[in-house]
Amino acid sequence: ILNVEQSPQSLHVQEGDSTNFTCSFPSSNFYALHWYRWETAKSPEALFVMTLNGDEKKKGRISATLNTKEGYSYLYIKGSQPEDSATYLCASIPGGGYNKLIFGAGTRLAVHP
């Protein structure tokens, strides 16, 4: 069974703090990793798609890294703002030729002014 795990489950930070979360996935059966941002009452919004070991992606104040050998990815937010408050989901696509996104439970971020 392929499990994608995210930690921490929730996080409260102050405006201006930088923060990071972890996504772990089985490294033995990996093809791609997707990160999503999911605000309450909206639909998940794609942030990054990553495939290569050592890959780094950046979008504004948000960046992500990928380690496929040890099976983890980090998502970083620099200088958190209240509008960054959301649940951040990662999803792994295992090898095998199918595009099933296997989602983690998410990290719920609350940024307090």
Added chain:
Amino acid sequence: DSGVTQTPKHLITATGQRVTLRCSPRSGDLSVYWYQQSLDQGLQFLIQYYNGEERAKGNILERFSAQQFPDLHSELNLSSLELGDSALYFCASSSRDRPTDTQYFGPGTRLTVL
């Protein structure tokens, strides 16, 4: 706005009934995916269609079925509904059928089974 549309937005029905959820992908996208978000579970992959053909299947119940039509819209049919089928159902679409394709999610259909 992702460009993916889903109807209806909310659906309330009774146990034993059958419902149909509809999804229109982004213009030009060939793949449609269905996901279920239950209260006690994360987003679960149900099924994928690519250009009208079933491409991948997740833990989709036998009471559930889906199809993708020639105009590429998709429908998810849920029958003999049970209380546990109450969930948020998302449709997503991507341009092709590659693992690196971004999947764009629709606004979801919230199904409540009473």
